[in-house]
Amino acid sequence: MKKKYALVTGASRGIGKAIALKLAADLNYNILLNYNFSEEAALEAKQLIEATGVSCELIQFDVKETEQVKTKLQIWAQINPEAIIEVVVNNAGITSDGLFLWVKPEDWHSVINTSLNGFFNVTQPLLKNMLTNRYGRIINIVSLSGLKGKAGQVNYSAAKGAVIAATKALAQEIGKRKVTVNAVAPGFIVSDMTAGVDENELKKLVPLNRFGEAEEVAELVCFLASKKASYITGEVININGGLYS
Template sequence: MSKIALITGASKGIGAAIALQLAEDGYDIWLNYRSDDEGAEKTAAAIREAGRECTPLKFDVTDEEAVENALAPLLQEEVPYIVVNNAGFARDSIMMMMSSDDWNKVLQVHLTGFFNVTKPVVSRMLRKRTGRIINIASTSGETGVAGQTNYSAAKAGLIGATRSLAVEVAKRNILVNAVTPGFIETDMVAELPVDQIKGQIPLKRLGTPQEVAGVVSFLCSDKASYITGQTIAVNGGIHT
């Protein structure tokens, strides 16, 4: 039976690149997305062209009932070997002008979403005594970024959750790690001053979603069998 990878927020950008890379690595994909039907189908088609099965799962990771309704029937039959918590978004503003809604929604997607998706899967991983959980955090969770108090708090929280969960499940051979991308060529940087940003990055360029996916692929491989509770940066040297 083929191994399965569940990736959240996988209709485009980093999530889609991770889904495609893991499909190339031989995994069937459970592809979560919230609303981008066109992007999800495009990614699913590419996965199938790579010779792997893809199960699109449309739900909002912050909605516990929706997560349960989508995953429970599948988990009765199979348990993913990999969970990649990638779903996320930003609502940037300096704190003095930030609404409570923008604060709450960003934390809900990154932290509550991580909890809602990971809990039902990891409980079954424990019974199988194997699995990999990869959380896509951000350089913003490691260093201060003006205008991203909510996003930085959420990503820092995800890094902390990664470390704690890794300790909890290590004895059952489940590895939990975080990957922290810097400035990556996705929709999230489309409206930023890219030329100015490049000047601040030692490698003088943005990263690609495929470069993030390559690190996730490594962490899911047998070559990373003694790595857990770690945070791996993919940021071109902008933060060390």
Template sequence: MKKYALVTGGSRGIGRAVCVKLAAMDYNVIINYRSQQEEAEKTLQLVRETGGDGEILCFDVSDRQETESVLELWNDRHPDDYIEVLVNNAGICRDNLMLWMVPEEWDEVIDISLHGFYNVTRPLLKKMLLRKYGRIINISSVSGLKGMPGQINYSAAKGAIIAATRTLSREIARKGVTVNAVAPGFIQTDMLENMEKEAVKAQIPAGRIGEANEVAELVGFLASKQASYITGAIIPVDGGLTA
């Protein structure tokens, strides 16, 4: 029987690294993307290079109706299967100081990071509970643990994800479904493109910027059967930034 994992925002960065890691763990990986089809296809190619397989699935996690419709169609095509691992990774930054932040910058970040978590998780939860096995891994951020000036929208969304992770984990632990969050710090992705790298490194006790595969390794462990007694955990991957 095939095992399926869905990674939202799987076309680039941390999402891409997670897709490759889960493929190496023998999961058929469903790579969600919103607009970067070419990048999603690159991720699928990398997945297949591991010897695994997958598919790309286009939907906007912030659009509840579209998300539910696409996931329902997937379930109809796979009546005997279910998505046993969900990695809620989709998210964006729209940085600005609160004084200058326009409503669109607030809404878009909250819609994708927080509402997206609800829109994707709820439709998949029932089958996990019926099968009495599932892994939900939410990609939060150190911004949700430690306020980052200029990121009040992002911090609010990621902090809410942490609270939701802890609450949902308590609701469903007896059903064999775990819910954990990973909180990356400064990771070498597109989000760091406009930052001064040396200034960033100076903030990090480890003295370096992290790599996406380092986050993916932790996600892979949390997705495994070996992590069955870990739920409700919020684990930073930040080189000691929040220590």
């Protein structure tokens, strides 16, 4: 029997870490945990995940580097011929905020490349096996910014908006093979990305009057990764406390 894995990108901390833990604890998936910079944080996450009774392996790559991602995934597959990746969660993303008039080209490209090209670089090499096995879950972590738009985040909004469109299109292509593709769009979530904002002021905009927790996003992702969500594909599901619908 194949050993079943879920790959979560950018999973050493924050939402990605919470998702990896939830997939391990609730769905009993072994975790392939991607990180780029922080090995120490990744090792801490690995320890927590393995405490749930599954195995966790670390895989380091920068999602925006096409050949690096392809090579690392190929090497891992060769070393683990008994493994199958059933779930892919494209969580890795970065922000580099600023008014569009003053955005530097490198800040535009790095944000776009991480979210959009990262989705392509990670998902495409793993898709063939999902289609062959006639089962898979692809879940893209997008953003309220990709749906509503946000001043000062034209690059991030463009990146996440593009991933939303890609989610819908890919779902149309591969649904017959029982591979679903969905997106989760968080609003204000307590994480590194919101560490510098004024939570007390911004939560006034949210009908539920608080920021969300990473674990709440993880609950939604875990549902979409489960067999319970077999008839859901091509969807973008908001999790924002009623801020936008």
